Amino acid sequence: MRCHGxxxxxxxxxxxxxxxxxxSSLRLGQVLEVLGRGPHFELGFSSLAAYALExxxxxxRWVEAARSLARRxxxxxxxRRAMAFGSMSWSMGELLARVAQPEDxxxxxxxxxxxxxxxMRLLVVDAIAAGERGVxxxxxxxxxxxxxxxDSEALPIDSLEATPSDEMCTLTCxxxxxxxxxxxxxxxxxxxxxxxxxxxxxxxxxxxxxxALLAALPAGWLDLERLERVDTAQRSWLRELSHCREHxxxxxxxxxxxxxxxxxxxxxxxxxxxxxxxxxxxxxxxxAPLERxxxxxxxxxxxxxARSLARxxLELSQLALQxxxxxxxxxxxxxxxxxxxxxxxxxxxxxxxxxxALALRLEKLPRVAEALGAGQIGVEAAVQVVRVATPSTEAxxxxxxxxxxxxxxxxxxxxxxxxxxxxxQADCPPPVDAEMAAFHELEQAVVSGRIFQPQPANDxxxxxxxxxxxxxxxxPPAASRRVWRVMLSSLAAWLESGLQMSAASAQAHxxxxxxxxxxxxxxxxxxxxxxxxxWWRGLEAQAHRWLSSGTSWLRFLCLSLxxxxxxxxxxxxxxGHIYIRDRYQCSSxxxxxxxxxxxxxxxxxxxxxxxxxxxxxxxxxxxxxxVHGGRIRAxxxxxxxxxxxxxxxxxxxxxxxxxxxxx
Numbered sequence: 236m237r238c239h240g241x242x243x244x245x246x247x248x249x250x251x252x253x254x255x256x257x258x259s260s261l262r263l264g265q266v267l268e269v270l271g272r273g274p275h276f277e278l279g280f281s282s283l284a285a286y287a288l289e290x291x292x293x294x295x296r297w298v299e300a301a302r303s304l305a306r307r308x309x310x311x312x313x314x315r316r317a318m319a320f321g322s323m324s325w326s327m328g329e330l331l332a333r334v335a336q337p338e339d340x341x342x343x344x345x346x347x348x349x350x351x352x353x354x355m356r357l358l359v360v361d362a363i364a365a366g367e368r369g370v371x372x373x374x375x376x377x378x379x380x381x382x383x384x385x386d387s388e389a390l391p392i393d394s395l396e397a398t399p400s401d402e403m404c405t406l407t408c409x410x411x412x413x414x415x416x417x418x419x420x421x422x423x424x425x426x427x428x429x430x431x432x433x434x435x436x437x438x439x440x441x442x443x444x445x446x447a448l449l450a451a452l453p454a455g456w457l458d459l460e461r462l463e464r465v466d467t468a469q470r471s472w473l474r475e476l477s478h479c480r481e482h483x484x485x486x487x488x489x490x491x492x493x494x495x496x497x498x499x500x501x502x503x504x505x506x507x508x509x510x511x512x513x514x515x516x517x518x519x520x521x522x523a524p525l526e527r528x529x530x531x532x533x534x535x536x537x538x539x540x541a542r543s544l545a546r547x548x549l550e551l552s553q554l555a556l557q558x559x560x561x562x563x564x565x566x567x568x569x570x571x572x573x574x575x576x577x578x579x580x581x582x583x584x585x586x587x588x589x590x591x592a593l594a595l596r597l598e599k600l601p602r603v604a605e606a607l608g609a610g611q612i613g614v615e616a617a618v619q620v621v622r623v624a625t626p627s628t629e630a631x632x633x634x635x636x637x638x639x640x641x642x643x644x645x646x647x648x649x650x651x652x653x654x655x656x657x658x659x660q661a662d663c664p665p666p667v668d669a670e671m672a673a674f675h676e677l678e679q680a681v682v683s684g685r686i687f688q689p690q691p692a693n694d695x696x697x698x699x700x701x702x703x704x705x706x707x708x709x710x711p712p713a714a715s716r717r718v719w720r721v722m723l724s725s726l727a728a729w730l731e732s733g734l735q736m737s738a739a740s741a742q743a744h745x746x747x748x749x750x751x752x753x754x755x756x757x758x759x760x761x762x763x764x765x766x767x768x769x770w771w772r773g774l775e776a777q778a779h780r781w782l783s784s785g786t787s788w789l790r791f792l793c794l795s796l797x798x799x800x801x802x803x804x805x806x807x808x809x810x811g812h813i814y815i816r817d818r819y820q821c822s823s824x825x826x827x828x829x830x831x832x833x834x835x836x837x838x839x840x841x842x843x844x845x846x847x848x849x850x851x852x853x854x855x856x857x858x859x860x861x862v863h864g865g866r867i868r869a870x871x872x873x874x875x876x877x878x879x880x881x882x883x884x885x886x887x888x889x890x891x892x893x894x895x896x897x898x
Contacts, residue, residue, distance in 0.1 A: 245558040253582075261304075265521070266525060267283065268301075268302040278534060282856075294615075326578075334363065402765055403762055419653060425439055444795045530881075548593075552590040556595055593618060603624060617636075620632045642824060657725055658718045668892075682804060812847070822851045849873070
């Protein structure tokens with residue numbers, strides 16, 4: 236079926252763009268694979284994940300998937316060439332790389348011609364099952380297309396079968412400002428315990444809350460079977476929905492083209508094509524040429540690839556949004572947008588949706604889009620900036636993103652989002668150093684356990700900036716900074732009273748009329764899986780009648796977790812106050828590890844003292860292999876450290892305090 240109109244034009248542009256970036260994506264994975272063998276250490280990074288995030292704006296998950304694919308394709312030159320030149324989609328190539336062997340690679344590629352990813356997935360599952368039974372089927376048979384790979388990285392059958400996706404949803408809670416700060420403090424505690432991400436943190440809260448209810452209520456008063464029935468019904472519905480989608484996709488498969496080529500036939504990489512460039516040719520050659528390069532040469536190539544991919548990402552995001560608005564997948568005969576993205580573009584639906592969401596925000600923030608397209612900021616920096624920037628603050632945030640590492644930018648954006656929630660104002664400029672120091676007081680109070688100790692009134696901070704060795708603003712903040720003043724003032728007031736662990740403390744703000752004298756209401760929007768959403772609502776409905784008067788469900792969950800884990804807070808070890816000051820986090824501008832050790836900025840062997848300003852917390856690697864191994868140089872005082880990463884004669888990154896400067 237051939238369609239005409241905006242949908243087909245956008246489809247052609249999207250497919251061409253995906254083909255164009257295929258070689259760059261594969262090449263980036265290959266460079267990261269070689270860097271992951273050790274050269275990233277020489278550049279001063281404690282892990283490849285930290286290096287990739289800072290230097291090319293890619294997550295640890297993306298990096299590991301790209302490296303794994305690069306390793307598998309090293310013994311599959313034909314498949315590697317097809318993916319490099321875009322004649323085979325990324326999703327199809329990843330699928331074949333799981334099972335193809337050098338001796339049957341050509342037959343796997345032949346079997347993929349004219350088949351969809353869904354059809355090939357079924358054949359791969361059959362092939363893996365046959366291989367586990369000791370059968371060696373021939374590629375291309377009706378129910379088996381090859382043998383299982385002996386590669387230890389091959390995924391199990393369960394990961395290839397169609398399973399219902401646990402989609403994310405949003406739960407909205409309107410709470411008092413005090414409870415909002417309690418939730419922020421609880422999130423800080425969970426991060427300290429190694430629980431990252433909103434969904435994982437909600438799951439931890441629910442687990443502790445359910446355990447507390449079971450311990451407090453008589454046996455049988457909490458109906459766990461009811462919760463299980465709700466969960467079973469939810470999963471049953473998701474499975475049925477998945478089966479319906481699969482059936483619809485199977486019916487629609489005859490209506491659309493199977494490959495990235497314009498006519499439905501696999502594109503021959505030996506034929507002239509404008510998409511083929513030096514990057515695609517280099518990716519087709521594999522890892523061997525890269526292994527002769529130095530760490531700095533690999534870093535330079537990776538930076539250029541990252542800039543190229545950033546431009547692709549911007550254009551792809553904009554086209555994805557236009558295609559979605561035009562209902563392009565319907566015009567082209569696909570059952571749903573997910574089928575289009577997997578079969579036609581070779582990417583997951585979540586990746587496609589993330590690009591759409593980025594484009595939607597960039598429409599209102601043209602300065603951010605311009606900076607991303609010009610390579611002034613990377614994709615990860617743009618993703619962070621659009622979370623908090625508005626048309627009136629985007630220029631300031633773009634400038635800030637150019638002067639910060641991703642680690643520091645994430646911290647400042649996170650603080651800005653808290654300021655927006657707690658002040659009720661949308662326009663939030665980037666924080667100054669004193670404001671970030673005041674905000675860090677929350678994390679310092681949590682990790683030290685001081686959050687349980689009410690502070691004397693005469694220690695109250697000015698404009699919310701409670702100095703823990705940090706400078707206060709010397710002048711009253713300008714009107715444009717009211718959002719920070721309001722947020723930090725409410726934080727200081729909450730810290731001053733201390734975290735109250737009893738339900739009775741909720742009555743402390745009751746007025747003479749008997750109504751709660753709230754200091755303001757805040758709307759919290761929590762992203763979580765549908766399973767956790769159902770768990771939250773089901774458990775809340777049963778627990779509500781047992782909660783003390785004035786105790787909200789969110790407060791109960793937070794206090795349950797604090798009661799279980801508060802004993803881990805504080806430090807009675809040497810240099811413990813240094814660890815608390817630095818929030819149990821490596822002070823390197825690119826490292827987020829928490830296995831901290833004390834480091835004297837001026838070595839004691841060179842006359843350095845044990846004064847706090849000469850000691851900072853750094854992780855084991857950055858301390859022993861980075862600084863003392865000559866890969867990292869740190870100078871100055873603890874309040875403002877100048878970091879140089881990499882070769883002393885040609886560092887790859889220089890950061891002065893929180894300011895990234897030209898290397």
